[in-house]
Amino acid sequence: MRLKNKIAVVTGGSQGIGRGVVQVFAEEGAKVVIADIDAEAGENTVKDLIDKNLDVRFHKTDVSNEEDVKSLIEYTINEFGKLDVLVNNAAINFRKSVHETSLEEWNNLMGINLTGPFLCSKYAIPEMQKQDTSSIINMVSWHAETTITRLAAYASAKGGLTALTRQMALDYGQHQIRVNAVGPSSVDTPLLHKTFASLENPEKSFEESLAFNPMGRVGTVDDIAKACLFLASDDSTYVSGQTILVDGGQSNKIARPIEFD
């Protein structure tokens, strides 16, 4: 049990990668609060995981709303008395270049993908400072490092979150709060399917994206959850300020093995 006696909050934990993180954390002994805007999906996930004898709760939260985030942290402390691990995972995505993006679309995405992690960290950190050690994990993307066309707001927010990760690691290292990021490439989730469905030729784009990956496959939720488990656990007690790309090698300068003979 690598997370025995740990209390964790996972934003966007109702489905997709977040749900996988919640399950892996709870299976490793953590008590987990799912913070998600989608109450129906969240309650269903809680039911499924309680049926597996896992200790999981749901708190309806819009991570871009300060009152919601304050209430999330208060709920966690009231329920469990402390907070050890925060996973800032909730995010949205759309494919647009700058000139196609309205200010409203830009602000909405930034509010969820960048202000959300800021707010959750802001209210989690005073609680984490009371612990001997704690861990914040920010879900970024390979698009924080190497982007594709028409991803202006999303890539900017993920780049900003990478910088915020380094900044918080520096500011709170003295409190033994470790802050790291995990950067997936394509992972089989509702968000990925929505992204491909919006393209002109989803099947062709999907095939091309597989060809672009050195391992020839998309990531699984479990691939990403296991990296989060490492960063949440005492296996990574001296790892801070890092981004771990969990992308099958996709962000390497040479994306595919090259035959020389």
Ligand SMILES: NC(=O)C1=CN([C@@H]2O[C@H](COP(=O)(O)OP(=O)(O)OC[C@H]3O[C@@H](n4cnc5c(N)ncnc54)[C@H](O)[C@@H]3O)[C@@H](O)[C@H]2O)C=CC1
């Ligand atoms: N699926 C992929 O291929 C990749 C995903 N990522 C990142 O992984 C993370 C999770 O993505 P997926 O699981 O694919 O997405 P998803 O769309 O399947 O799940 C996202 C969850 O966030 C919740 N959410 C959305 N807005 C919210 C808000 N304002 N407040 C609270 N919760 C909110 C949704 O209800 C949903 O449960 C995101 O940060 C995403 O950017 C990064 C690289 C690739």
Ligand SMILES: CC(=O)C(C)=O
């Ligand atoms: C959403 C995202 O970051 C992808 C598909 O790489």
